[in-house]
Amino acid sequence: MPHRKEPGSVGVVKKKQFTCCEPPHELELEGGGRLGPITIAYETYGRLNKDRTNALLILHALSGDAHAAGKYFAEDAKPGWWDNTIGPGKAFDTDKFYVICSNVIGGCQGSTGPSSIHPATGKPFALSFPIVTVNDMVRAQARLVDHLGIERLFAVAGGSMGGMQALQWAVSYPDRVLASIPIATTAKHSPQQIAFNQVGRAAIMADPNFADGEYYGREVPKDGLALARMVGHITYLSDDSMHEKFGRRLRGKKTLGYSFNLDFEVETYLRYKGDAFVSRFDANSYLYITKAIDYFDLSLPSGSLVKALEKVRSKFLVISFKSDWLYPPYQSKEIVKALMVNGVDITYCEIDSRYGHDAFLLDAGEMSKIIRNFLENVAVRNGIAFPAAGA
Amino acid sequence: MPHRKEPGSVGVVKKKQFTCCEPPHELELEGGGRLGPITIAYETYGRLNKDRTNALLILHALSGDAHAAGKYFAEDAKPGWWDNTIGPGKAFDTDKFYVICSNVIGGCQGSTGPSSIHPATGKPFALSFPIVTVNDMVRAQARLVDHLGIERLFAVAGGSMGGMQALQWAVSYPDRVLASIPIATTAKHSPQQIAFNQVGRAAIMADPNFADGEYYGREVPKDGLALARMVGHITYLSDDSMHEKFGRRLRGKKTLGYSFNLDFEVETYLRYKGDAFVSRFDANSYLYITKAIDYFDLSLPSGSLVKALEKVRSKFLVISFKSDWLYPPYQSKEIVKALMVNGVDITYCEIDSRYGHDAFLLDAGEMSKIIRNFLENVAVRNGIAFPAAGA
Numbered sequence: 001m002p003h004r005k006e007p008g009s010v011g012v013v014k015k016k017q018f019t020c021c022e023p024p025h026e027l028e029l030e031g032g033g034r035l036g037p038i039t040i041a042y043e044t045y046g047r048l049n050k051d052r053t054n055a056l057l058i059l060h061a062l063s064g065d066a067h068a069a070g071k072y073f074a075e076d077a078k079p080g081w082w083d084n085t086i087g088p089g090k091a092f093d094t095d096k097f098y099v100i101c102s103n104v105i106g107g108c109q110g111s112t113g114p115s116s117i118h119p120a121t122g123k124p125f126a127l128s129f130p131i132v133t134v135n136d137m138v139r140a141q142a143r144l145v146d147h148l149g150i151e152r153l154f155a156v157a158g159g160s161m162g163g164m165q166a167l168q169w170a171v172s173y174p175d176r177v178l179a180s181i182p183i184a185t186t187a188k189h190s191p192q193q194i195a196f197n198q199v200g201r202a203a204i205m206a207d208p209n210f211a212d213g214e215y216y217g218r219e220v221p222k223d224g225l226a227l228a229r230m231v232g233h234i235t236y237l238s239d240d241s242m243h244e245k246f247g248r249r250l251r252g253k254k255t256l257g258y259s260f261n262l263d264f265e266v267e268t269y270l271r272y273k274g275d276a277f278v279s280r281f282d283a284n285s286y287l288y289i290t291k292a293i294d295y296f297d298l299s300l301p302s303g304s305l306v307k308a309l310e311k312v313r314s315k316f317l318v319i320s321f322k323s324d325w326l327y328p329p330y331q332s333k334e335i336v337k338a339l340m341v342n343g344v345d346i347t348y349c350e351i352d353s354r355y356g357h358d359a360f361l362l363d364a365g366e367m368s369k370i371i372r373n374f375l376e377n378v379a380v381r382n383g384i385a386f387p388a389a390g391a
Numbered sequence: 392m393p394h395r396k397e398p399g400s401v402g403v404v405k406k407k408q409f410t411c412c413e414p415p416h417e418l419e420l421e422g423g424g425r426l427g428p429i430t431i432a433y434e435t436y437g438r439l440n441k442d443r444t445n446a447l448l449i450l451h452a453l454s455g456d457a458h459a460a461g462k463y464f465a466e467d468a469k470p471g472w473w474d475n476t477i478g479p480g481k482a483f484d485t486d487k488f489y490v491i492c493s494n495v496i497g498g499c500q501g502s503t504g505p506s507s508i509h510p511a512t513g514k515p516f517a518l519s520f521p522i523v524t525v526n527d528m529v530r531a532q533a534r535l536v537d538h539l540g541i542e543r544l545f546a547v548a549g550g551s552m553g554g555m556q557a558l559q560w561a562v563s564y565p566d567r568v569l570a571s572i573p574i575a576t577t578a579k580h581s582p583q584q585i586a587f588n589q590v591g592r593a594a595i596m597a598d599p600n601f602a603d604g605e606y607y608g609r610e611v612p613k614d615g616l617a618l619a620r621m622v623g624h625i626t627y628l629s630d631d632s633m634h635e636k637f638g639r640r641l642r643g644k645k646t647l648g649y650s651f652n653l654d655f656e657v658e659t660y661l662r663y664k665g666d667a668f669v670s671r672f673d674a675n676s677y678l679y680i681t682k683a684i685d686y687f688d689l690s691l692p693s694g695s696l697v698k699a700l701e702k703v704r705s706k707f708l709v710i711s712f713k714s715d716w717l718y719p720p721y722q723s724k725e726i727v728k729a730l731m732v733n734g735v736d737i738t739y740c741e742i743d744s745r746y747g748h749d750a751f752l753l754d755a756g757e758m759s760k761i762i763r764n765f766l767e768n769v770a771v772r773n774g775i776a777f778p779a780a781g782a
Contacts, residue, residue, distance in 0.1 A: 031649030131649040191633040191657040195625045198658045199618060201651070202665075206614035208599050223597035227590060231622060234586045239719070242582040248688060256686055258422030258522040260592070260678060264685070266582040267589045274593075287651060294655070295647055297639060325716065328630070 007089035009079065010045040013070035015110060017041050020143040027140060031295075033130040037119070040144050041066045041103040041110025045086060046094035047387045048150075054384055055150045056092055056375075057141065058082065058101040059158030059165040062232075062289055063281055065109035068101035069094075084364040091368035096379075096386040097154065102144055104137040104165075106289050108282035115216065115282045126284060127213035134161070134296045138168045145176070154384060155375060157181035159360035160327060161289070164296050167335065171298060174313040179378045181371060183319040184360045186331035187305050187338070188297035193326065196235055197290040200228030204283045213284050225283040226274030233273050238323035238356030242266060305338040312339065316346040317374040319367060321359040347374060398480035400470065401436040404461035406501060408432050411534040418531060422686075424521040428510070431535050432457040432494040432501025436477060437485035438778045439541075445775055446541045447483055447766075448532065449473065449492040450549030450556035453623075453680055454672055456500035459492035460485075475755040482759035487770070487777040488545065493535055495528040495556075497680050499673035506607065506673045517675060518604035525552070525687045529559045536567070545775060546766060548572035550751035551718060552680070555687050558726065562689060565704040570769045572762060574710040575751045577722035578696050578729070579688035584717065587626055588681040591619030595674045604675050616674040617665030624664050629714035629747030633657060696729040703730065707737040708765040710758060712750040738765060 019039045021027045026036030043066045048055060058068050060081065069086035071079050080101075085091040092099050103111040106129070114129040145153065156169040156177050163185025170180040186193070207224030209215055237245070246266035250256070257263045262271060299305040316339055320332035329350045336348045351366050353359035360367065379386070410430045412418045417427030434457045439446060449459050451472065460477035462470050471492075476482040483490050494502040497520070505520040512519075536544065547560040547568050554576025561571040577584070598615030600606055628636070637657035641647070648654045653662060690696040707730055711723035720741045727739045742757050744750035751758065770777070 031647070127651070188639065190630065191637040191639065191655065192625065192628075192630045194639075194655050195621075195633070195657050195661055198653075198661060199621050199625070202614075202621065202662075203594060203618055205651075206618065207597070223593075227594055227597065227618070230586075230590050230593065234583065234590070237583075239581065239583045239716075242586070246582040248579065248582065248585075256422070258686075260518070260596075260682065262589075264582065264585050266586050270586055270589060271593075291651065295649075325630075 008087055009083065010070040010087050010094050012072065012074060013043055013045065013067070013080070014072075015041055015043055015066055017110060018144050018147050020147065021140075027136065029130050030133040030135050031131040035105070035112065035130055035132070038105060038112045038140055038143070039110070039116070040105070040112075040140060042144060043067060043069075043080075043101050045069050045099040046097050048098040049385055049387050051385060052150050053152065053154060054096065054386060055098045055100060055145075055148070055153050057145065057153050057156045057169070058086065058092065058099060059156060059162035060101065060104065061158070061160035061162050062293065063277070064162070065107070066101050066103040069099070081361065085368050085371065091364070091371040092157070092375075093372065097375075100145070100148065102141045104289065105140045106132040106137070106285060106292060108285040113282070114213065114284035114288055124216040126216065129284070129288065131291060132288060133292050134164045134168050135172065137292065138165050138172055141165070142173060142176070152176050152178060155179040155181060155378070157183070157371070159183035160185055160357065161293050164293060167298055170312045170314045170316070171308060174311045177314040178382060179315045179317065179375070181317045181319070181374070182332075182335065183367070184321055184324050184327045184332075184357055186327055187308075187335050188299060189294050190331070194294045196231055196326075197294050199231050201287050201290060203227035203231075204286060210283065215283070220278065221283045222275075222278040225278050225281065225286060228286055229277040230270045230274040233270055235326040236356060236358045238325065238354060240323055240354045241356055241358075244354070305334065306341045309338050309342050309344070312342060312344055315378055316344055317371065318346065318348045319360070319370065320350045321353045321355070321357070321363070322350055323354050324357045324359060326357040399478055400474065401461040401478050401485050403464060404434055404436065404458075404471070405463075406432055406434055406457055408501060409535050409538050411538065412531070418527065420521050421524040421526050422522040426496070426503065426521055426523070429496060429503045429531055429534070430501070430507070431496065431503075431531060433535055434458060434460075434471075434492050436460050436490045437488050439489040440776055440778050442776060443541050444543065444545060445487065445777060446489045446491060446536075446539070446544050448536065448544050448547045448560070449477065449483065449490060450547060450553035451492065451495065452549070452551035452553050453684065454668070455553070456498070457492050457494040460490070472752065476759050476762065482755070482762040483548070483766075484763065488766075491536070491539065493532045495680065496531045497523040497528070497676060497683060499676040504673070505604065505675035505679055515607040517607065520675070520679065522682060523679060524683050525555045525559050526563065528683065529556050529563055532556070533564060533567070543567050543569060546570040546572060546769070548574070548762070550574040551576055551748065552684050555684060558689055561703050561705045561707070562699060565702045568705040569773060570706045570708065570766070572708045572710070572765070573723075573726065574758070575712055575715050575718045575723075575748055577718050578726050579690060580685050581722070585685045587622060587717075588685050590622050592678050592681060594618035594622075595678060601674065604678075606674070611669065612674045613666075613669040616669050616672065616677060619677055620668040621661045621665040624661055626717040627747060627749045629716065629745060631714055631745045632747055632749075635745070696725065697732045700729050700733050700735070703733060703735055706769055707735055708762065709737065709739045710751070710761065711741045712744045712746070712748070712754070713741055714745050715748045715750060717748040
């Protein structure tokens with residue numbers, strides 16, 4: 001066993017950007033059309049080894065970004081979104097691995113998306129941005145991985161939409177991924193998942209400030225985007241965790257208000273989360289990214305997930321959470337079964353967390369150990385050399 | 392065993408109205424304030440026996456009304472909302488029982504609510520309508536039952552919000568209810584249930600046509616109300632039933648559209664249901680009624696459901712549905728336990744339906760038989776005389 005020090009932080013980090021697909025070499029998109037130039041925001045933590053074989057690609061969820069770990073300045077109160085799993089001694093151990101986190105195209109956190117300037121018009125794309133799919137996101141990331149000089153990734157890992165990308169990587173680039181870790185995800189969006197996303201999109205589009213997406217430089221469709229986020233948050237929490245976190249507790253008073261003001265703590269929480277989201281996320285990106293995950297169906301075009309996974313060569317660790325009703329364990333089990341039919345080396349774990357879908361972000365304890373052990377085993381079996389400690 | 396003919400329809404029925412609580416005898420409301428005059432829309436099916444002991448009170452859910460059974464004219468394509476359980480030979484057998492269905496106050500289907508004319512101003516109440524609670528709804532219904540000359544109801548029964556009223560009847564009027572049948576309901580709204588309702592209310596209030604509720608005679612907040620209903624419909628269906636009903640089937644095309652048009656059948660369905668709701672329901676009533684059920688907590692003020700139920704004298708049949716994740720079986724079991732602690736004669740059944748919360752409306756097969764048997768047993772044990780067949 002390697003020496004284990006107290007898990008730490010990657011410290012102060014910087015967002016980087018990479019641009020590719022300059023015309024006439026645009027990315028051909030799955031839904032038709034071409035996109036280029038493409039800028040991708042990304043961050044890296046840890047060091048690449050000499051063989052360039054210790055790179056992990058971390059893939060984010062719907063509202064995530066490239067800032068997965070560390071802080072932007074010493075007093076930064078809010079670390080990256082997966083800081084509890086990425087760092088020295090953590091699940092994705094930056095003493096051993098070179099960790100890359102790439103923002104998705106279609107997003108609004110430094111990568112090309114609907115809020116980017118259209119080179120031909122000098123104005124934001126808005127809804128003239130082409131529809132992108134999870135497959136397109138992954139193909140754009142592959143350019144970034146090329147750029148970083150990495151032939152084969154040690155592992156790809158992510159939760160929710162990040163898990164879809166992890167699956168897509170293993171399918172699209174079977175020779176470029178040694179291990180894949182899809183967490184709290186699905187091989188295809190269910191009608192219920194589509195329905196919740198549709199409500200979010202409908203709320204944005206019904207907001208009079210939406211103006212067919214042409215709201216840049218004006219008031220944004222904040223009510224619609226906040227509503228979309230409120231619906232989202234309900235689906236990320238479990239019934240159990242809501243009982244625990246809020247119950248029927250009242251906000252700032254002892255008796256029911258008998259009015260339409262917010263009475264319950266759960267109402268205040270959702271309202272706050274909805275409003276806060278507006279300041280950091282673009283409504284058009286919300287439309288594009290939810291559409292990408294609604295379109296996600298790995299079994300297309302054959303209709304068979306087993307067939308879709310037959311070229312996979314990576315090892316797999318699939319993780320689900322018992323109380324996750326948005327991406328329920330049965331969806332992970334469908335992936336597991338199809339991989340096993342194909343003889344893939346697969347490990348599956350359903351973690352008994354109460355945190356619902358959010359568990360992959362919040363409840364890192366057991367998940368971290370499972371990921372860490374899995375990565376260590378894959379490294380040992382493949383003779384991967386890590387950078388010398390403290391070097 | 393009584394002779395059983397093929398279950399039939401109650402035929403053509405009429406909505407009736409009853410007015411009470413004329414000033415200065417207004418109804419004192421739980422949340423403060425007074426309401427009167429109060430008009431209640433109701434319907435009745437079957438005949439009252441000589442002893443006036445065979446009356447059933449049917450209680451409706453959030454968007455229901457007094458029209459529980461039969462048709463308004465011979466060619467009417469749409470019967471009442473519980474026509475599969477109410478009629479000659481059905482669960483609530485109109486050959487035996489005098490069935491009353493009363494619309495709730497705060498509603499918009501013929502009873503006094505926010506769209507009613509405020510006697511003092513000659514204009515609709517809108518948000519000047521007072522907050523009403525489930526307890527207030529039940530106390531208004533008691534006036535209707537008085538008016539019909541019924542001292543004690545044979546049974547009260549309803550699903551969802553109707554189940555809350557059935558519980559409240561047994562608590563508020565222990566001597567006036569022989570049996571209570573709360574279905575797919577809860578003794579108190581959970582934070583998740585409150586959260587979904589809050590999203591609906593927020594959607595209505597964010598609609599620019601809402602105009603602080605003063606939209607009568609103008610364009611109504613149709614986008615907001617449709618959104619609220621779309622969210623509602625997702626929670627009424629189970630994940631399973633959505634797979635069965637929609638899967639990922641596309642609407643009117645064979646391949647994904649790669650646009651923001653509606654692609655999937657589930658999207659078209661929700662959009663249709665949302666839009667259709669706008670033509671039959673008032674947005675302000677949606678606010679008032681969701682608030683009433685969010686406030687519902689039978690354990691107040693003592694904090695103990697056992698204590699709240701200690702004066703109950705009726706028999707109970709509690710029914711839940713396995714796939715109902717909006718009002719999950721554990722909430723029914725909490726009611727059952729608290730009743731059993733109080734020594735109440737209680738029968739509980741969790742029905743293995745795939746239809747989610749909607750099961751109480753759609754999946755009447757086993758539920759109907761269970762209700763029918765329960766009512767027969769109560770009748771026999773209490774020596775209730777039914778009207779002579781065919782008389």
